[in-house]
Amino acid sequence: xxxxxxxxxxxxxxxxxxxxxxxxxxxxxxxxxxxxxxxxxxxxxxxxxxxxxxxxxxxxxxxxxxxxxxxxxxxxxxxxxxxxxxxxxxxxxxxxxxxxxxxxxxxxxxxxxxxxxxxxxxxxxxxxxxxxxxxxxxxxxxxxxxxxxxxxxxxxxxxxxxxxxxxxxxxxxxxxxxxxxxxxxxxxxxxxxxxxxxxxxxxxxxxxxxxxxxxxxxxxxxxxxxxxxxxxxxxxxxxxxxxxxxxxxxxxxxxxxxxxxxxxxxxxxxxxxxxxxxxxxxxxxxxxxxxxxxxxxxxxxxxxxxxxxxxxxxxxxxxxxxxxxxxxxxxxxxxxxxxxxxxxxxxxxxxxxxxxxxxxxxxxxxxxxxxxxxxxxxxxxxxxxxxxxxxxxxxxx
Amino acid sequence: xxxxxxxxxxxxxxxxxxxxxxxxxxxxxxxxxxxxxxxxxxxxxxxxxxxxxxxxxxxxxxxxxxxxxxxxxxxxxxxxxxxxxxxxxxxxxxxxxxxxxxxxxxxxxxxxxxxxxxxxxxxxxxxxxxxxxxxxxxxxxxxxxxxxxxxxxxxxxxxxxxxxxxxxxxxxxxxxxxxxxxxxxxxxxxxxxxxxxxxxxxxxxxxxxxxxxxxxxxxxxxxxxxxxxxxxxxxxxxxxxxxxxxxxxxxxxxxxxxxxxxxxxxxxxxxxxxxxxxxxxxxxxxxxxxxxxxxxxxxxxxxxxxxxxxxxxxxxxxxxxxxxxxxxxxxxxxxxxxxxxxxxxxxxxxxxxxxxxxxxxxxxxxxxxxxxxxxxxxxxxxxxxxxxxxxxxxxxx
Numbered sequence: 001x002x003x004x005x006x007x008x009x010x011x012x013x014x015x016x017x018x019x020x021x022x023x024x025x026x027x028x029x030x031x032x033x034x035x036x037x038x039x040x041x042x043x044x045x046x047x048x049x050x051x052x053x054x055x056x057x058x059x060x061x062x063x064x065x066x067x068x069x070x071x072x073x074x075x076x077x078x079x080x081x082x083x084x085x086x087x088x089x090x091x092x093x094x095x096x097x098x099x100x101x102x103x104x105x106x107x108x109x110x111x112x113x114x115x116x117x118x119x120x121x122x123x124x125x126x127x128x129x130x131x132x133x134x135x136x137x138x139x140x141x142x143x144x145x146x147x148x149x150x151x152x153x154x155x156x157x158x159x160x161x162x163x164x165x166x167x168x169x170x171x172x173x174x175x176x177x178x179x180x181x182x183x184x185x186x187x188x189x190x191x192x193x194x195x196x197x198x199x200x201x202x203x204x205x206x207x208x209x210x211x212x213x214x215x216x217x218x219x220x221x222x223x224x225x226x227x228x229x230x231x232x233x234x235x236x237x238x239x240x241x242x243x244x245x246x247x248x249x250x251x252x253x254x255x256x257x258x259x260x261x262x263x264x265x266x267x268x269x270x271x272x273x274x275x276x277x278x279x280x281x282x283x284x285x286x287x288x289x290x291x292x293x294x295x296x297x298x299x300x301x302x303x304x305x306x307x308x309x310x311x312x313x314x315x316x317x318x319x320x321x322x323x324x325x326x327x328x329x330x331x332x333x334x335x336x337x338x339x340x341x342x343x344x345x346x347x348x349x350x351x352x353x354x355x356x357x358x359x360x361x362x363x364x365x366x367x368x369x370x371x372x373x374x375x376x377x378x379x380x381x382x383x384x385x386x387x388x389x390x391x392x393x394x395x396x397x
Numbered sequence: 398x399x400x401x402x403x404x405x406x407x408x409x410x411x412x413x414x415x416x417x418x419x420x421x422x423x424x425x426x427x428x429x430x431x432x433x434x435x436x437x438x439x440x441x442x443x444x445x446x447x448x449x450x451x452x453x454x455x456x457x458x459x460x461x462x463x464x465x466x467x468x469x470x471x472x473x474x475x476x477x478x479x480x481x482x483x484x485x486x487x488x489x490x491x492x493x494x495x496x497x498x499x500x501x502x503x504x505x506x507x508x509x510x511x512x513x514x515x516x517x518x519x520x521x522x523x524x525x526x527x528x529x530x531x532x533x534x535x536x537x538x539x540x541x542x543x544x545x546x547x548x549x550x551x552x553x554x555x556x557x558x559x560x561x562x563x564x565x566x567x568x569x570x571x572x573x574x575x576x577x578x579x580x581x582x583x584x585x586x587x588x589x590x591x592x593x594x595x596x597x598x599x600x601x602x603x604x605x606x607x608x609x610x611x612x613x614x615x616x617x618x619x620x621x622x623x624x625x626x627x628x629x630x631x632x633x634x635x636x637x638x639x640x641x642x643x644x645x646x647x648x649x650x651x652x653x654x655x656x657x658x659x660x661x662x663x664x665x666x667x668x669x670x671x672x673x674x675x676x677x678x679x680x681x682x683x684x685x686x687x688x689x690x691x692x693x694x695x696x697x698x699x700x701x702x703x704x705x706x707x708x709x710x711x712x713x714x715x716x717x718x719x720x721x722x723x724x725x726x727x728x729x730x731x732x733x734x735x736x737x738x739x740x741x742x743x744x745x746x747x748x749x750x751x752x753x754x755x756x757x758x759x760x761x762x763x764x765x766x767x768x769x770x771x772x773x774x775x776x777x778x779x780x781x782x783x784x785x786x787x788x789x790x791x792x793x794x
Binding site: 256 | 658691
């Protein structure tokens with residue numbers, strides 16, 4: 001079977017509003033973050049499958065003959081989009097040498113790749129190919145880097161297997177798939193996420209697949225039809241934190257002060273709903289300064305509420321102060337207690353202001369990117385539409 | 398009629414929790430602030446009534462014969478504790494030369510003094526006396542300085558008129574009045590406040606009269622039976638602000654974001670109720686560090702909520718940061734937007750820490766006092782129980 005060469009990319013994810021509150025049955029808004037993961041798939045004639053993950057210094061190569069022995073022909077092929085094929089996962093773990101105590105990023109990344117690859121090609125002949133992935137996203141920062149990786153894998157391998165078409169026309173720079181194909185990409189990406197995370201919410205892969213904004217409530221994920229693209233700064237304070245510890249801290253505070261904390265969660269819920277409404281208005285009426293004023297007020301209020309929940313951090317306070325000194329409004333995004341924050345940029349925000357702010361934040365030891373939220377989900381690229389420095393990395397292998 | 402010399406004092410007031418929320422039907426907790434106003438009443442034989450207010454460089458002296466002409470014998474004496482005697486107020490305004498456009502502190506202070514003095518002595522002979530007042534409270538800072546003044550005036554002049562006894566026994570340093578007498582003091586103090594403020598809530602004079610802590614809800618004032626004395630720092634950022642503008646700002650925010658702000662007010666209400674419960678526990682069980690931890694958490698949460706309401710100020714943020722750097726928790730008190738803040742001191746807080754913090758805050762240009770909240774209301778003093786430097790001021794005139 002001859003596979004087609006292709007480039008795909010998928011965005012990262014940020015929580016705009018509702019982090020932590022979502023654990024307690026409130027709405028959260030997840031948005032695509034235009035720091036993207038890029039994947040190049042190349043057909044080869046080496047009789048091997050290679051995966052190159054230069055971000056994490058991981059380079060694997062397997063003989064097709066080795067991998068063919070992992071396919072069980074004794075049935076057990078699972079229904080698509082349903083639970084994982086536990087038997088295949090088990091065999092792959094043994095093959096790679098992953099034990100329960102050995103869950104490093106490199107092993108997980110190759111495990112989810114091999115799982116999707118073998119699952120999609122098990123009924124035909126395993127093709128000889130090479131996959132190279134490069135991401136603009138920091139890993140382990142709650143920005144959905146593993147989901148962006150899984151979404152790229154799912155899209156590229158589904159195309160290679162012929163399960164979905166390659167949507168790119170000769171004259172296009174980028175192209176996206178139809179709704180049905182996106183559903184399929186998302187379901188395979190979710191399986192990749194299950195291998196990496198065990199029990200993912202499904203939000204990260206949905207954002208990576210559909211892009212834009214998603215409403216997440218009580219386990220239900222609803223992509224929102226239209227949202228504006230918003231310029232932001234994404235800052236990683238690099239203060240390490242444990243999501244589990246922070247979630248427990250909020251729960252403890254709710255248990256200690258139920259009558260005080262329950263209304264705070266209600267207020268966060270209302271912030272998410274108000275934000276959704278404002279963003280929707282921005283797509284169907286002329287965008288005004290007042291829209292941005294409101295978005296800024298919602299950011300400020302939510303940041304105070306997150307501090308009330310006990311998931312703030314002095315580094316995040318510094319982020320808020322430094323950006324506010326330049327008239328920009330910030331909040332933490334994700335688990336908090338350190339980690340990342342987003343800063344809204346207004347359309348009229350001068351590039352000098354942006355550059356100075358970025359420099360100020362880098363001088364504090366933070367990583368900082370100027371990017372956007374609300375952009376497209378997974379897409380296929382023509383080589384010319386891939387940024388030069390990324391193309392250079394992808395073509396190096 | 399021969400009046401007795403006496404010293405009285407009344408405390409200022411701070412809002413512990415519920416400022417602004419109280420405007421929207423939520424509970425507020427008002428506490429006595431042990432920065433006190435002291436009054437010395439001295440019988441004279443000069444045929445004059447003199448009032449000395451050295452804090453505001455105000456010294457008045459009137460002949461009794463002048464004042465006697467202001468008493469209308471044509472009836473019109475109002476019922477005690479009810480509405481003001483508008484006719485008397487009008488005559489006093491003309492006498493002092495107060496027009497509507499001339500509402501300075503000095504005129505208001507002498508007007509309320511003369512109103513209470515003439516009202517209490519109108520049916521007998523006006524006595525020759527001299528009143529000197531000195532206050533530890535800054536004026537116009539929302540700390541109830543005018544109420545403390547009115548309470549002192551009411552207590553001293555009611556004693557002088559014989560309407561209530563002087564409670565001090567020979568061997569006492571300080572003494573307080575019985576409940577019924579306090580009611581009378583409070584009702585006359587409220588009239589003084591009406592002259593000074595037009596439409597006072599009655600909270601400030603109630604705190605000045607009863608001390609301790611009061612629960613204020615929908616216009617109803619309920620003194621709480623027992624509260625612990627808490628050490629605090631009281632900081633005046635000296636940033637000028639208009640209560641009216643700040644109240645309007647909160648209202649605008651509630652109107653703009655009703656679904657977001659209503660729960661915030663509910664949360665503030667729950668903070669006041671939780672605080673009341675903790676303080677009550679502290680009077681009937683051994684005080685532990687956990688009690689103080691909870692009080693600190695409530696302070697932090699409320700300060701965030703007040704920022705959400707839009708009544709914060711960078712000077713108040715600085716106060717919170719500077720004190721937190723020493724492990725102390727602060728919130729604004731009163732209208733916010735500048736003005737004053739309180740910082741809770743724990744029983745184990747070292748005096749070096751307190752002194753260094755006070756110095757840090759003064760170096761920032763703030764006024765800062767180490768004092769306490771929850772102390773006694775109006776009381777009579779023996780001269781030896783009045784601090785030496787205050788006695789010196791009171792005896793200077």
